[in-house]
Amino acid sequence: MTSTAKFAAGQISGMSKRGYHHGNLRQALVDAALILIEQKGPTGFTLAEAAKTAGVTPAAVYRHFGGREELIAEGAQQGYDIFADLMEYAYRDGKPSALAAFEATGRAYLAFARKYPGHYQAMFESGLSLNAYPDLNLAATRAQGVLTRAADSLSQHIPADKRPPSAMFSAHIWALSHGVVELFARGNPGAKGQFPPEELLESGIGIYLRGLGLIPPDDH
Amino acid sequence: MTSTAKFAAGQISGMSKRGYHHGNLRQALVDAALILIEQKGPTGFTLAEAAKTAGVTPAAVYRHFGGREELIAEGAQQGYDIFADLMEYAYRDGKPSALAAFEATGRAYLAFARKYPGHYQAMFESGLSLNAYPDLNLAATRAQGVLTRAADSLSQHIPADKRPPSAMFSAHIWALSHGVVELFARGNPGAKGQFPPEELLESGIGIYLRGLGLIPPDDH
DNA sequence: TGTACATCAGTGAACGCGCGTTCACTGATGTAC
């Protein structure tokens, strides 16, 4: 059994501390950080807390990370990876209709924010500089690429002269999704909670796509 | 000269400390907090820092506020007041066309986020519970009311059977605006900066309104 | 199979630091006479 295989096994089962050595402390620390971020926000937790949550001395953290920010960056990167996979899967899953596929992608966005709030905040609310973390930048770029490609293939159905750049198209959808998450899917001020976020996002995307001529005016 | 009038004068001129008494420490602390929030986020500053920025001992803060959170809440409340005024003004200013007025409101949203980043973050990114601060709740409700009324009067132009609830309408616009601010008007991951936020928001709102039938398909 | 050894992940004690909060105080300001 290689050391890698052992780590992977530990990662999956969430193995607990067994004696003096932890087993897979690195991932346990990331997980702890993500839980704390979920509870108190990206700037609301301390390195010492993360160590304690993982059942370990603060000093142990330095075996794996340079400090608190690096821990958040790792969480964010894992988030982007999950996110990109999810979006890609949702898009492919929605075939054969490009439109249905696109709408599935929107729903997947919201589902991701719901299911992985810690990752989501590490990704979008931590204020990390992408320049400082090349790997994180790469993961973020890949995730954005998925969205842009989805928008791109959908906009083939729009007459070329009325077609917005697909990067703009996907930016609109991304912004709308993010805004719905931030304002209406959390305990935030704007959230007077009149509509469920899913309904809000779906109807918003519907109206937007109609505006692009992708849904006939009378449809729905 | 009443004490109130003196305070108001101090507030306007940003009067500096003059001897043992400050003049208008309460507002100076709020201003300091807003600057710190702008620089380091709502959870990234300490009460002691705010006191220092205002040129005062940490203990002095307790003459005016119960603690750090109360300070943020006051900043958020002032933000909602400015915000509501700005939106209301932008909407009225845009007459006679209801459409133009609505679009002006969208631009005003972005302008507010740009000009008052500290307030903006205190309002939307601080995670304050509105229930804990009734006055804040009131100010937030008023601000939301302005947006909803704008959406309401604009949707009069839509046939009743195709008209979405105006609360949903305004929620869409709010979410889109907020998403653009968060993702593209800051140093955030999503911000690959291909388009200026203003253009992104304006085009997004345009497509959305076309989807509602408020702009003819061929227009623009 | 057993033993000796190298590796290195995590320990725990230590440090200096800035925080939040309290308290008796001080001195600037406004007012009564």
Next chain:
DNA sequence: TGTACATCAGTGAACGCGCGTTCACTGATGTAC
């Protein structure tokens, strides 16, 4: 106009606390023989 006094905003010293970071160490694990 001047003086005595009340008010109360801000001081500064003090406290206990948890933080980040370092360091020599310890002991669990894997491996060579």
